[in-house]
Amino acid sequence: MESLRLYLRSLSEISDTSWEILSTTLHMVTFARTTYLLKSGQVCNSLFFISKGYCRAFYDKDGQEVNTSFFFEKDIATNLNSYATDQPSAYTIQACEDVTTIQFDKKKLLEVCEQDPQIALLGRKCLQYIAAKEEKHAAIYKLMTAQERYEYIEDLYPHIIQRVSLTHLSSYLGIARETLSRIRSRRM
Amino acid sequence: MESLRLYLRSLSEISDTSWEILSTTLHMVTFARTTYLLKSGQVCNSLFFISKGYCRAFYDKDGQEVNTSFFFEKDIATNLNSYATDQPSAYTIQACEDVTTIQFDKKKLLEVCEQDPQIALLGRKCLQYIAAKEEKHAAIYKLMTAQERYEYIEDLYPHIIQRVSLTHLSSYLGIARETLSRIRSRRM
DNA sequence: ATCATTTTGTGACGATCGTCACATGATATG
């Protein structure tokens, strides 16, 4: 819980009373490795703050799993599209290690946002950061080659390279498994 | 103004009083073709609801302009990253036609959000939709070939194909101008 | 420890796409 409070503070001020109100809506939830935080077809009704472990979001493209994002400690895992529109999620979110999360329930969160403008402000900030992350990620596919994309991730998000398997990383970068393997062997 | 009100209504309820409060913070602003809504290096302090015309967002990659998104009627043009963090924008937003916008000023918007939870809710919904749009766009670069990406845009966002020039569209799709030209000629 | 299963590495080959060059067509401006 403390890590979440620190994270929220980094976004904006949060008074003790606001924090207490918010706390009542939170639940600690754990997921064993390979289990699902969200399955495709379900509506996403939660934000999961990751306190330990990491997850991946993927969708199925003609029988192949394509990874779209990874969520590590201090990230918020969710499918914004489904969360925002109440439509079934096209993505599945799966725990890649044993994962500990703090779950925000959408309905309860909405209620406390109505009560407390400070919490509402925090909510908006969170969303902005999630959206900004997507924006950045989309940009790397334009005018970067496979190798440049790898190096970009290596520079800015080295933890992804360190913790994610080659197979999962390759579809995230939009390249074949074999190509990623060759990029790696080339640079040693 | 009426088109904005209809758009906001499609996101969530908005009472007459909320709308009046919000209205006082809005400004109609027009941009002539080729002028800028936002220049890279500036901090983005506005959301622009596009009521007429369209814009493009691009960044400079080694002297080349790379288009990252297009904003048409009823879209909200902004750089969320800069808007959220107050950091200088890496992108430029330019009017591709004579453009009429309704400008939300960030500071004033924040003030009315504190006053009126209904407006705050709308703000969050807007952000969610913008973020969801980014999320979708990022996904098309994974496991889609150049041609598949073109066909995807053709199916889901035909207005982009119709109104955006081949040169601008190609960098948006992450392919060479010549390749896009060949994709088009192939399919007739 | 052994075997099964999954993940990663590597070679060969072909398809796709980017680059360079230049031609053609469209649009704008005086």
Place this chain on the structure above:
DNA sequence: CATATCATGTGACGATCGTCACAAAATGAT
């Protein structure tokens, strides 16, 4: 109307990447 400027089409060629096939290594289960 003439000309300059910009956008688009097209050919040739090479680099990159994906695919298929299989080997090697790592991981997990009994």
